[in-house]
Amino acid sequence: MALNKLVCEDRDGKPGAQSAKGSTVRIVIGVDSSTQSTKALAVDADTGAVLGEGRAEHTVSTGPGRESDPEQWWQALERAVAATGLADRAEAVSVAAQQHGLVTLDAAGRPVRPATLWNDVRSAPQAAELVAELGADRWAKQAGTVPTAAFTAAKWAWLRATEPESAARTSAVRLPHDYLTERLTGEATTDRGDASGTGWWTPDGYDTELLDRIGLDAALLPTVLSPGAVAGLTRGGGPLPAGLPVATGTGDNMAAAIGLGLNAADAAQPVLSLGTSGTVYAATAGRPQDRTGTVCGFADALGGWLPLACTLNCTLAVDRIAALLGLDREAVEAGGSAVVLPYLDGERTPDLPGASGLIHGLRHDTTPGHLLQAAYDGAAHALLTALDEVLRAGGASDDASQPLLLIGGGARGRAWQRTVRRLSGRPVRVPAAQELVALGAAAQAAALLTGESADAVARRWRTADGPLLDPLPRDDAALERITDTLHRADALQRSL
Numbered sequence: 001m002a003l004n005k006l007v008c009e010d011r012d013g014k015p016g017a018q019s020a021k022g023s024t025v026r027i028v029i030g031v032d033s034s035t036q037s038t039k040a041l042a043v044d045a046d047t048g049a050v051l052g053e054g055r056a057e058h059t060v061s062t063g064p065g066r067e068s069d070p071e072q073w074w075q076a077l078e079r080a081v082a083a084t085g086l087a088d089r090a091e092a093v094s095v096a097a098q099q100h101g102l103v104t105l106d107a108a109g110r111p112v113r114p115a116t117l118w119n120d121v122r123s124a125p126q127a128a129e130l131v132a133e134l135g136a137d138r139w140a141k142q143a144g145t146v147p148t149a150a151f152t153a154a155k156w157a158w159l160r161a162t163e164p165e166s167a168a169r170t171s172a173v174r175l176p177h178d179y180l181t182e183r184l185t186g187e188a189t190t191d192r193g194d195a196s197g198t199g200w201w202t203p204d205g206y207d208t209e210l211l212d213r214i215g216l217d218a219a220l221l222p223t224v225l226s227p228g229a230v231a232g233l234t235r236g237g238g239p240l241p242a243g244l245p246v247a248t249g250t251g252d253n254m255a256a257a258i259g260l261g262l263n264a265a266d267a268a269q270p271v272l273s274l275g276t277s278g279t280v281y282a283a284t285a286g287r288p289q290d291r292t293g294t295v296c297g298f299a300d301a302l303g304g305w306l307p308l309a310c311t312l313n314c315t316l317a318v319d320r321i322a323a324l325l326g327l328d329r330e331a332v333e334a335g336g337s338a339v340v341l342p343y344l345d346g347e348r349t350p351d352l353p354g355a356s357g358l359i360h361g362l363r364h365d366t367t368p369g370h371l372l373q374a375a376y377d378g379a380a381h382a383l384l385t386a387l388d389e390v391l392r393a394g395g396a397s398d399d400a401s402q403p404l405l406l407i408g409g410g411a412r413g414r415a416w417q418r419t420v421r422r423l424s425g426r427p428v429r430v431p432a433a434q435e436l437v438a439l440g441a442a443a444q445a446a447a448l449l450t451g452e453s454a455d456a457v458a459r460r461w462r463t464a465d466g467p468l469l470d471p472l473p474r475d476d477a478a479l480e481r482i483t484d485t486l487h488r489a490d491a492l493q494r495s496l
């Protein structure tokens with residue numbers, strides 16, 4: 001994809017963007033409000049060329065919980081969009097964001113308290129209670145998912161149990177992308193992809209029996225829009241002009257799938273995303289209903305499904321271990337027999353919310369580089385071992401000769417690339433396009449202008465193109481060492 005800047009003067013002398021042929025470029029803005037930052041792209045709707053980029057950081061609380069201020073997300077969105085330099089030329093916009101976070105608003109539309117995020121494991125007891133009470137089979141059938149602490153339903157149950165006064169003051173419940181879209185449009189909307197990460201969404205509407213059980217009035221929830229709908233028009237007042245159509249937006253993983261041009265009609269193409277979270281997923285025609293809890297039965301943002309497994313410890317955890325060892329993140333050394341379970345934030349896959357980091361198998365000849373490599377291996381292990389289950393849950397079969405698409409901030413790292421090739425034994429393709437979540441959102445916005453479906457827009461933009469890395473022989477010994485350590489450390493990791 002072309003990344004050349006095409007910004008120039010337009011005919012009436014205002015700063016504008018023109019195509020190489022001199023015709024006016026139609027610009028759309030895609031936003032990714034993820035855990036660590038907001039990224040915005042200004043994209044040529046016709047060619048996919050990225051014409052401007054902006055970024056603004058977020059603050060996430062440390063300690064037992066993980067919380068962020070939704071007002072800060074909004075300010076970061078305004079700053080990132082303004083930094084593209086093309087906001088005033090935009091013709092449509094769409095917002096994708098981190099999934100699952102619980103945003104509670106008061107009667108004036110202001111946050112009652114900071115949002116509890118997808119990686120906040122304090123809601124683990126409530127998730128376990130909900131599964132024990134309603135049964136894994138009912139969860140798999142209704143929500144497509146057996147919930148962990150990540151799911152919004154567990155977070156709401158936690159809020160009611162620990163801060164009943166905050167729950168009582170809540171007049172609206174939103175996901176991060178719902179909140180930001182509503183700040184743009186004034187309309188209370190969501191989409192099926194992001195809604196499917198709440199636990200209370202079903203293909204037939206909100207699960208009112210569950211909502212009754214957790215004491216949440218369905219009137220507090222947004223309207224679920226159909227794929228391709230217009231969520232509303234921008235109200236103006238910020239960097240974007242008033243009156244622009246705003247697409248439905250979606251959760252960040254659903255947006256990245258769009259950004260790669262994936263849809264359920266294609267043979268399931270596995271994707272591995274290495275960011276704050278690690279995720280492995282595919283767009284499938286079959287609805288996932290995994291009663292073991294490993295695979296989340298998400299909807300995609302198009303009308304199909306997005307079976308997905310997610311880990312809490314990925315790039316941040318490995319970078320932290322590199323820092324503890326005093327090493328650059330690329331300073332890995334092959335060999336050694338140490339195992340590192342880098343579960344610094346607890347873990348979701350496997351479901352060990354109380355776990356912590358663990359090192360096993362140290363010897364006199366273990367080097368810091370061995371330990372760092374073992375941390376990469378420990379982070380990649382859960383994702384790669386879940387890949388089969390993800391595809392099976394969506395009714396697709398795996399073809400090990402098909403390349404894995406590797407995306408997210410970590411996909412740029414040589415050590416990450418080599419680890420994934422070594423532990424999967426598969427070829428890996430690294431799309432040249434970066435910021436696939438924001439690109440997917442931009443494709444949703446462009447689809448409002450062109451009348452195409454969003455995935456067709458991204459395919460036209462050739463966003464998944466990139467170098468193909470050959471497979472390496474699969475390191476089964478390393479995989480078995482990690483599986484064995486996990487098994488033997490189970491009691492310890494559960495009791496923490």
Ligand SMILES: Nc1ncnc2c1ncn2[C@@H]1O[C@H](COP(=O)(O)OP(=O)(O)O)[C@@H](O)[C@H]1O
Nearest residue numbers: 034035036275276277315316408409410412413
């Ligand atoms: N070259 C690189 N090698 C390895 N990791 C990288 C590299 N560049 C960025 N990262 C990691 O990518 C992460 C950010 O990825 P990103 O997908 O943007 O995360 P998120 O969307 O969760 O905020 C950071 O934690 C950083 O450690």
Ligand SMILES: O=C(CO)[C@@H](O)[C@H](O)COP(=O)(O)O
Nearest residue numbers: 034035098099118275276277
């Ligand atoms: O919880 C999940 C998926 O179920 C995470 O993937 C979040 O959506 C956060 O994403 P990043 O900020 O790491 O991109």
